[in-house]
Amino acid sequence: MHANSSQAPVRHGAMRAQNLGLVLGEVAxxxxxxxxxxxxxxxxxxTTVSRLVADLLDAGLVAEAPAVPDGERGRxxxxxxxxxxxxxxxxxxxxxxxxxACVVDLTRRVRVxxxxxxxxxxxxxxxxxxxxxxxxxxxxxxxxxxRVAGTVLAIPGPVGGGRVHNAPNLGWRxxxxxxxxxxxxxxxxxxxxxxxxxxxxGAAPRDFLYxxxxxxxxxxxxxxGALFRGASGxxxxxxxVAVASGAEAGGRACRCGATGxxxxxxxxxxxxxxxxxASGDPAALDACARAxxxxxxxxxxxxxxxxxxxxxxGGCYTPLFRWLxxxxxxxxxxxxxxxxxxxxxxxxxxxxxxxxxxxxxxxVLQRVIADPAxxxxxxxxx
Amino acid sequence: MHANSSQAPVRHGAMRAQNLGLVLGEVAxxxxxxxxxxxxxxxxxxTTVSRLVADLLDAGLVAEAPAVPDGERGRxxxxxxxxxxxxxxxxxxxxxxxxxACVVDLTRRVRVxxxxxxxxxxxxxxxxxxxxxxxxxxxxxxxxxxRVAGTVLAIPGPVGGGRVHNAPNLGWRxxxxxxxxxxxxxxxxxxxxxxxxxxxxGAAPRDFLYxxxxxxxxxxxxxxGALFRGASGxxxxxxxVAVASGAEAGGRACRCGATGxxxxxxxxxxxxxxxxxASGDPAALDACARAxxxxxxxxxxxxxxxxxxxxxxGGCYTPLFRWLxxxxxxxxxxxxxxxxxxxxxxxxxxxxxxxxxxxxxxxVLQRVIADPAxxxxxxxxx
Numbered sequence: 001m002h003a004n005s006s007q008a009p010v011r012h013g014a015m016r017a018q019n020l021g022l023v024l025g026e027v028a029x030x031x032x033x034x035x036x037x038x039x040x041x042x043x044x045x046x047t048t049v050s051r052l053v054a055d056l057l058d059a060g061l062v063a064e065a066p067a068v069p070d071g072e073r074g075r076x077x078x079x080x081x082x083x084x085x086x087x088x089x090x091x092x093x094x095x096x097x098x099x100x101a102c103v104v105d106l107t108r109r110v111r112v113x114x115x116x117x118x119x120x121x122x123x124x125x126x127x128x129x130x131x132x133x134x135x136x137x138x139x140x141x142x143x144x145x146x147r148v149a150g151t152v153l154a155i156p157g158p159v160g161g162g163r164v165h166n167a168p169n170l171g172w173r174x175x176x177x178x179x180x181x182x183x184x185x186x187x188x189x190x191x192x193x194x195x196x197x198x199x200x201x202g203a204a205p206r207d208f209l210y211x212x213x214x215x216x217x218x219x220x221x222x223x224x225g226a227l228f229r230g231a232s233g234x235x236x237x238x239x240x241v242a243v244a245s246g247a248e249a250g251g252r253a254c255r256c257g258a259t260g261x262x263x264x265x266x267x268x269x270x271x272x273x274x275x276x277x278a279s280g281d282p283a284a285l286d287a288c289a290r291a292x293x294x295x296x297x298x299x300x301x302x303x304x305x306x307x308x309x310x311x312x313x314g315g316c317y318t319p320l321f322r323w324l325x326x327x328x329x330x331x332x333x334x335x336x337x338x339x340x341x342x343x344x345x346x347x348x349x350x351x352x353x354x355x356x357x358x359x360x361x362x363x364v365l366q367r368v369i370a371d372p373a374x375x376x377x378x379x380x381x382x
Numbered sequence: 383m384h385a386n387s388s389q390a391p392v393r394h395g396a397m398r399a400q401n402l403g404l405v406l407g408e409v410a411x412x413x414x415x416x417x418x419x420x421x422x423x424x425x426x427x428x429t430t431v432s433r434l435v436a437d438l439l440d441a442g443l444v445a446e447a448p449a450v451p452d453g454e455r456g457r458x459x460x461x462x463x464x465x466x467x468x469x470x471x472x473x474x475x476x477x478x479x480x481x482x483a484c485v486v487d488l489t490r491r492v493r494v495x496x497x498x499x500x501x502x503x504x505x506x507x508x509x510x511x512x513x514x515x516x517x518x519x520x521x522x523x524x525x526x527x528x529r530v531a532g533t534v535l536a537i538p539g540p541v542g543g544g545r546v547h548n549a550p551n552l553g554w555r556x557x558x559x560x561x562x563x564x565x566x567x568x569x570x571x572x573x574x575x576x577x578x579x580x581x582x583x584g585a586a587p588r589d590f591l592y593x594x595x596x597x598x599x600x601x602x603x604x605x606x607g608a609l610f611r612g613a614s615g616x617x618x619x620x621x622x623v624a625v626a627s628g629a630e631a632g633g634r635a636c637r638c639g640a641t642g643x644x645x646x647x648x649x650x651x652x653x654x655x656x657x658x659x660a661s662g663d664p665a666a667l668d669a670c671a672r673a674x675x676x677x678x679x680x681x682x683x684x685x686x687x688x689x690x691x692x693x694x695x696g697g698c699y700t701p702l703f704r705w706l707x708x709x710x711x712x713x714x715x716x717x718x719x720x721x722x723x724x725x726x727x728x729x730x731x732x733x734x735x736x737x738x739x740x741x742x743x744x745x746v747l748q749r750v751i752a753d754p755a756x757x758x759x760x761x762x763x764x
Contacts, residue, residue, distance in 0.1 A: 158721060165723050207613035219687070223610070230689025231589035231605070234722060237686035242679050242717070245642075246630040258682075258717040260627075297624050300640075301683050304619035305601070307612025335624070335640040339540060340616060341547050 016052075017373035019044060023052045027062055028369045032079035034067065053080055059376040060086025060147075061106065061368070082106045087368060087375070088146035091361030092136055093154040093190065096120055096169050096215035096268075099132045101139040102354070104361035105146060106368065108201065112139045113354065125172050129180040149368045149375050152360035153177065154190040156216050158234045162187050168255035169216040186363070190356045191236055192227055194349075195220025197359025198312055202350035209308035210349070211238060211299070212356070213271075213317035217263045221306055228306075239263035243297040265294035274319045285323070292324040296331025303336055303344050314349035321348040398434075399755035401426060405434045406464075409444055410751045414461035416449065435462055441758040442468025442529075443488065443750070464488045469750060469757070470528035473743030474518055475536040475572065478502055478551050478597035478650075481514045483521040484736070486743040487528060488750065490583065494521045495736065507554050511562040531750045531757050534742035535559065536572040538598045540616045544569050550637035551598040568745070572738045573618055574609055576731075577602025579741025580694055584732035591690035592731070593620060593681070594738070595653075595699035599645045603688055610688075621645035625679040647676035656701045667705070674706040678713025685718055685726050696731035703730040 019042070026041045027033060033041070039049045056062040063083040084105035093100040097119060103112040116135055120128045132153075140148055155177065157167025164175045164187070177187045195210035199222050204210070206225040212218045217239035221228040229235055240254065240261045249260030256263075264270065271291055272284030299311060313321055325346055332343055351358055368375045401424070408423045409415060415423070421431045438444040445465035466487035475482040479501060485494040498517055502510045514535075522530055537559065539549025546557045546569070559569045577592035581604050586592070588607040594600045599621035603610040611617055622636065622643045631642035638645075646652065653673055654666030681693060695703055707728055714725055733740055750757045 160723065166721055168720065221687075223613070228605070228610070231691030232689055232722075232724070235687060235689040237689075237721065240686045240717065240721060241683040243624065243627065245626045245679070246628050248628040256717075257720045297627070298683075301623040301680075302687055304622045305603075305617060305684055305687050307614055307617040307619075309613030335622065335638075338550065338639045339548055339619065339622060340614075341542065342614070 013373075017371065019048065020052055020055060020372045020376075021370055023049060024056060024061060024369050024372045027056075027080055028082055031062075032065065032067070032081040034077040034079055036077065038080065055376075056080075056372065059372065061372055061376070084109055085145065086147055087149050088143065089361040089364030089368070090136055090140060090148045090151040091154070091193075091357040091359070091364070092132055092151060092185070093193075093357040093360065094120060094128060094132060094170070095154075095156050095190065095356075099128070099135050100354075100357045101132070101136045102357045102361055103139050103143055103146065103148070104358065104365065106365060108362070108365065110354075110358070111146065112142045113357070114139050121169075121171050125170075125175045125177075126180050128170075129177065129182075133181055133183065150364040151183065151185045152193070152363045153181070153185050153187050154193040154356040154360050155187055156190045156212075156214060156218065158237060159187050159189045160233055167216075168257075169214075188360070188363070189218065189220070189233075189236070190214075191218030191238075192220040192229070193357075193359035193363065194218075194314055194351075194355035195222050195236075195312075195359065196227060196362055197351050197355040197357070198222075198314065198349055199225070199359075200362045201358045202312075202355070204312055204350070205310055207308055208310035208312050209299075209302060209306060209344075210312045210314055210355070211295075211317060213266065213268060213313070213315040213320075215268045217267055219302065221308060223308075238298055238302060239267065241298040241301055243294045262294055262298040266291040266298075268316045271316060271320060277320065277323050288320060288323045289327045292327030293331050295324065296328040297335070299328065299344075300332055300335035303332070303340075308344060310345045310347065312347055312349050314351070314355050315353065318349045318352050395755075399753065401430065402434055402437060402754045402758075403752055405431060406438060406443060406751050406754045409438075409462055410464055413444075414447065414449070414463040416459040416461050418459070420462065437758075438462075438754065441754065443754055443758070466491055467527065468529060469531050470522075470525065471743040471746030471750070472518055472522060472530045472533040473536070473575075473739040473741070473746070474514055474533060474567070475575075475739040475742065476502060476510060476514060476552070477536075477538050477572065477738075481510070481517050482736075482739045483514070483518045484739045484743055485521050485525055485528065485530070486740065486747065488747060490744070490747065492736075492740070493528065494524045495739070496521045503551075503553050507552075507557045507559075508562050510552075511559065511564075515563055515565065532746040533565065533567045534575070534745045535563070535567050535569050536575040536738040536742050537569055538572045538594075538596060538600065540619060541569050541571045542615055549598075550639075551596075570742070570745070571600065571602070571615075571618070572596075573600030573620075574602040574611070575739075575741035575745065576600075576696055576733075576737035577604050577618075577694075577741065578609060578744060579733050579737040579739070580604075580696065580731055581607070581741075582744045583740045584694075584737070586694055586732070587692055589690055590692035590694050591681075591684060591688060591726075592694045592696055592737070593677075593699060595648065595650060595695070595697040595702075597650045599649055601684065603690060605690075620680055620684060621649065623680040623683055625676045644676055644680040648673040648680075650698045653698060653702060659702065659705050670702060670705045671709045674709030675713050677706065678710040679717070681710065681726075682714055682717035685714070685722075690726060692727045692729065694729055694731050696733070696737050697735065700731045700734050 084107035191212040219238035244260040254261035276284035466489035573594040601620035636643035658666035
């Protein structure tokens with residue numbers, strides 16, 4: 001019966017793990033900070049903080065540097081910051097026309113970004129994911145000093161429990177992504193990750209709807225700084241919101257099988273290039289106005305239901321913002337202005353095409369910062 | 383300088399208020415409970431619990447009764463339950479064709495319910511709210527032993543900070559409701575309160591979209607047991623989600639000024655009576671099928687965006703459920719089945735036409751249970 005003797009160390013370990021997360025969290029939020037400041041912020045003793053900081057230094061999660069001298073106040077203290085020299089995150093993305101990978105260090109600096117243009121519809125999921133694994137490996141090899149703490153992968157379609165039930169734009173059905181990628185990975189919807197990328201790496205407020213324009217159209221809702229996922233993690237499927245009925249919808253079926261979906265009218269394939277628009281090509285301007293009005297209808301429904309405050313246009317919509325926004329805002333005003341004291345604010349994405357892959361890497365960093373002990377156990381003796 | 387002498391009692395008072403809420407919360411969640419059980423659940427000493435229970439008894443918030451004897455275990459303890467004899471909540475509702483009031487005691491028993499059929503569009507807001515105040519007073523007078531702890535009012539339209547910005551179905555614009563009602567009241571959107579009524583008094587799960595069918599159509603989203611309000615409290619305006627475009631929408635403007643809104647096709651005025659449907663009247667069956675399909679389009683957009691798991695059909699949709707649900711489910715399947723492993727579950731409301739007014743009263747009870755000291759200060763020497 002070793003129950004008593006084994007319980008104490010377990011409890012001690014759990015408390016130490018929790019305190020490591022507490023200290024690293026404060027450094028991430030407010031660093032650089034001295035050990036004394038960390039003791040004050042966490043309520044831990046200076047001795048405990050010093051021991052925890054030593055562990056975090058060993059694990060390469062933080063670094064120390066002399067504080068900038070503060071006038072007459074004697075010798076400067078040493079300040080603790082996140083370290084960008086050892087721990088990194090791998091973000092991956094499969095989209096219809098490209099694969100992407102990025103390596104981001106713990107200070108959120110993007111160290112490598114690779115994009116491979118590729119028609120992923122032409123290949124089976126296994127081949128696409130093998131190419132993605134190779135792209136990710138190449139990206140990681142470019143920064144040999146960094147250790148990858150984890151991998152998150154963005155997929156353009158609804159995702160539940162690591163499986164892709166149906167991503168019609170890729171032609172994927174019931175794909176077990178981690179098994180095919182051949183490594184531990186968390187799979188998440190592309191628009192959700194792009195919304196988080198915009199929140200963490202962009203300039204978004206704490207309440208917004210991120211709209212991802214690619215071959216498919218998705219959305220991620222951030223409410224009070226957190227992603228809204230819905231009952232089964234499938235919220236935000238803006239691309240299949242109805243924008244047309246009857247004759248307008250007829251004959252233009254969406255890849256999902258329904259008619260009148262936003263994606264048919266405002267997916268990437270319905271949009272002209274920024275060059276054609278800039279040259280004043282009338283057909284291009286017409287197509288963009290039509291897409292903008294369709295987006296206006298879908299987003300008026302989204303505002304009625306979700307009340308997001310701000311709408312961020314991302315993906316292929318970002319470079320088209322100046323052409324899309326006038327018809328879009330016109331429809332929002334037509335459909336919403338009498339009911340609401342304020343119309344939602346419409347802005348282009350600050351992270352552009354990198355939103356999803358940055359958001360993917362950002363999720364890994366958040367996990368490391370929330371539970372540094374779990375990360376360190378895998379890679380060091382800490 | 384009385385800072386020190388005055389701070390200690392304030393802190394003591396705050397702790398006592400918090401502990402009163404802790405004890406009353408446990409009684410509400412798990413009662414009847416003995417004092418010993420309450421001490422165990424709250425972590426407070428038995429002496430402290432006894433003192434707090436005495437205060438709650440004085441305030442009429444709890445009652446004691448002998449526990450059912452438990453076999454051979456000696457004399458039975460005394461158990462503490464919520465008391466239905468003193469504290470009550472007043473729920474009020476303004477809708478287009480009626481006013482409603484209900485008095486609910488602390489045990490959630492509905493003690494009085496009054497409905498006044500009335501064309502509220504024919505009158506100015508001041509006259510409507512005067513009639514509502516009279517209805518509420520009459521309801522309270524029917525239960526002379528009860529003291530009303532607070533009032534919440536349901537309004538069919540977007541509400542922000544007590545003001546109704548625009549409720550087009552009532553014809554109200556920028557109405558300061560508390561000022562016109564002439565008493566302290568919290569004003570809240572009708573569909574939001576109906577969703578909470580369904581959660582607390584009905585049989586709903588912790589994730590669902592409540593759909594309120596009246597002259598206007600609204601919705602309230604409950605996610606993880608809490609109401610989702612959006613950035614400015616105006617989420618859930620299902621009635622103005624677009625369901626038709628082009629020729630289908632043309633010429634049928636909504637009261638909000640837009641075209642193609644769900645409300646035009648599935649608001650109460652577009653629906654037949656259950657009697658006409660039961661008698662097999664072909665025009666009535668056609669109208670109901672049309673409304674069901676329109677609801678299906680709007681709700682498919684809502685499911686794509688919100689992923690609620692369950693959809694509860696309330697208000698005038700409840701008695702029409704057997705006729706509305708087949709066309710509605712058909713459209714949900716057409717628009718959602720390929721993208722999602724499961725379609726949302728569709729159920730009729732368990733609280734029927736009382737959902738909003740019950741939800742309104744329920745909000746008052748929640749406030750009393752969360753902070754009994756604040757309530758008791760107003761009404762007793764506790």
